[in-house]
Amino acid sequence: MSPILFELLLRSIWETVLMTxxxxxxxxxxxxxxxxxxxxxxxxxxxxxxxxxRALGAVINGFRSVPFIILLVALIPVTRLIxxxxxxxxAAIVPLSIAATPYYARIAExxxxxxxxxxxxxxxxxxxxxxxxxxxxLVPEALPGIVAGFTVTxxxxxxxxxxxxAIGAGGxxxxxxxxGYQRFxxxxxxxxxxVLIILVCGIQWxxxxxxxxxxxRG
Amino acid sequence: MNQHITxxxxxxxxxxxxxxxxxxxxxxxxxxxxxxxxAALDGVSLTVRKGExxxxxxxxxxxxxxxxxxxxxxxxxxxxxxxxxxxxxSRLGERxxxxxxxxxxxIFQHFNLLSAKTVEDNVALPLKIEGRPKAERLKRAxxxxxxxxxxxxxxxxxxxxxGGQKQRVGIARALAARPALLLSDEATSALDPETTRxxxxxxxxxxxxxxxxxxxxxxxxxxIRSIADRVAVIDAGRIVEEGxxxxxxxxPRSDITKSLLGxxxxxxxxxxxxRLLPAAGAETILxxxxxxxxxxxPLLSDLATAVPGAFRLVHGGIDHIQHQPVGTLFLSVPGSDxxxxxxxxxxxxxRQARVEVLGHVAHPV
Numbered sequence: 001m002s003p004i005l006f007e008l009l010l011r012s013i014w015e016t017v018l019m020t021x022x023x024x025x026x027x028x029x030x031x032x033x034x035x036x037x038x039x040x041x042x043x044x045x046x047x048x049x050x051x052x053x054r055a056l057g058a059v060i061n062g063f064r065s066v067p068f069i070i071l072l073v074a075l076i077p078v079t080r081l082i083x084x085x086x087x088x089x090x091a092a093i094v095p096l097s098i099a100a101t102p103y104y105a106r107i108a109e110x111x112x113x114x115x116x117x118x119x120x121x122x123x124x125x126x127x128x129x130x131x132x133x134x135x136x137x138l139v140p141e142a143l144p145g146i147v148a149g150f151t152v153t154x155x156x157x158x159x160x161x162x163x164x165x166a167i168g169a170g171g172x173x174x175x176x177x178x179x180g181y182q183r184f185x186x187x188x189x190x191x192x193x194x195v196l197i198i199l200v201c202g203i204q205w206x207x208x209x210x211x212x213x214x215x216x217r218g
Numbered sequence: 219m220n221q222h223i224t225x226x227x228x229x230x231x232x233x234x235x236x237x238x239x240x241x242x243x244x245x246x247x248x249x250x251x252x253x254x255x256x257a258a259l260d261g262v263s264l265t266v267r268k269g270e271x272x273x274x275x276x277x278x279x280x281x282x283x284x285x286x287x288x289x290x291x292x293x294x295x296x297x298x299x300x301x302x303x304x305x306x307x308s309r310l311g312e313r314x315x316x317x318x319x320x321x322x323x324x325i326f327q328h329f330n331l332l333s334a335k336t337v338e339d340n341v342a343l344p345l346k347i348e349g350r351p352k353a354e355r356l357k358r359a360x361x362x363x364x365x366x367x368x369x370x371x372x373x374x375x376x377x378x379x380x381g382g383q384k385q386r387v388g389i390a391r392a393l394a395a396r397p398a399l400l401l402s403d404e405a406t407s408a409l410d411p412e413t414t415r416x417x418x419x420x421x422x423x424x425x426x427x428x429x430x431x432x433x434x435x436x437x438x439x440x441x442i443r444s445i446a447d448r449v450a451v452i453d454a455g456r457i458v459e460e461g462x463x464x465x466x467x468x469x470p471r472s473d474i475t476k477s478l479l480g481x482x483x484x485x486x487x488x489x490x491x492x493r494l495l496p497a498a499g500a501e502t503i504l505x506x507x508x509x510x511x512x513x514x515x516p517l518l519s520d521l522a523t524a525v526p527g528a529f530r531l532v533h534g535g536i537d538h539i540q541h542q543p544v545g546t547l548f549l550s551v552p553g554s555d556x557x558x559x560x561x562x563x564x565x566x567x568x569r570q571a572r573v574e575v576l577g578h579v580a581h582p583v
Contacts, residue, residue: 125319126320126344127319127347132347136332136346141332214334216333218375218377218378
């Protein structure tokens, strides 16, 4: 591989890591509260409101049913509004975040639902309010699942970020398509695949270690 | 069994005198709650007196859980009133219930400890909810863990504890905010008999040492027998029987009470019960229930002296409940002499025993 290609590879790694990390962080910040809102508003939840629950569910399902490549294009006006441009790595973070947030909200919802209702009842019996229940019971008890779900979301984002090359976002996927596939640079293709495997394994390993440390359920 | 009973020396109703002088901690008036077509509570009125242990017993589905949850507003009655320390709470909003719930500790069948928190943080949680400073919380948690005998487990996580230890943590946590009332929701039902005994002993200790009022629900008469001062029997959402434990045990009125007592009281051996005939036979089987003086005196030797002729003790025993002897004896009277049988029954009844002719057997046991 030529030094120029190698430099391109390094830049692509950085772009992929940036897109994944930024949109991952955004999906965590918005997805977890959304997951909590889904759990709180469902029947028998701590802030039961079926109307809100159904509305949130519909919006989440709406975003999740659109294939990412279409979302990428459809969201161009939104991206332009937020970032000022619809092209490049930063522009790709907008559709990636918007796709990953409802995805992560559903994963967080599943983990939060597994928290024993008896624990919520115990916190209520102690005189705890909703905020106490969220802070002391729901989030800490579901934390291993919340972290494991975040790991899954990051890995999914690495895959999705490859498609962001379609709007000139760069990244490893873009590199593999343009050089590996279109220019028959097999060495680039192989290098990209190896880097992706290392990235995914690394994220999964860190996630698994974190979950093991957090899980006190014995 | 309880200190105040020995101290008062009052044999008729040990809790009466003390309770009349003080305020009722809980008073329920005609509580009703329906779930769909079934009435979980169908007009329950009940009081819990300061310092007593009241046991509510019933089969599963009798309405016990709904009842206990009405006391801290986890469940709302459709109608009726719930007074806690004189204040009606059944119409209070969630926000007004929160400070009230801090006055009421609760322990659960499945302990409900937070797995992500250490033992000490679990115990301190009610104080954290109250907004107490950390140093105070940890000091109080240490005191309570000492009280329940788990000081060395302060930094452990609940998953590493046995069931009995978990319930001790649950009890420590329920006591953290110095409640006026402790609710126990089948607290020993998931524990083995030996652990059950130690948890009940702890609850009794707490009742005695701290003067804490305890309301417990259970389906096990043994729990009632060991620690309750008074018992209320609930069936299909109604209180069918209520009174001091020893008197309910000595003279159960309702079928449900009799059947719940069956598990811990002497029963006619099954092989004998199967041979009982309604018509006269070689022997007559009597059931004799005794309590108080009749159970503590030399009843059987007096009977043998007063009424000539044979009888045999087939089965039975005397138990001590709240320091009151309560027992059931099964006697077999041979022969077809009706006068002999009548003499025995007359003698026993004169000694305050309750006598029931269960039937006859064709030939001796």
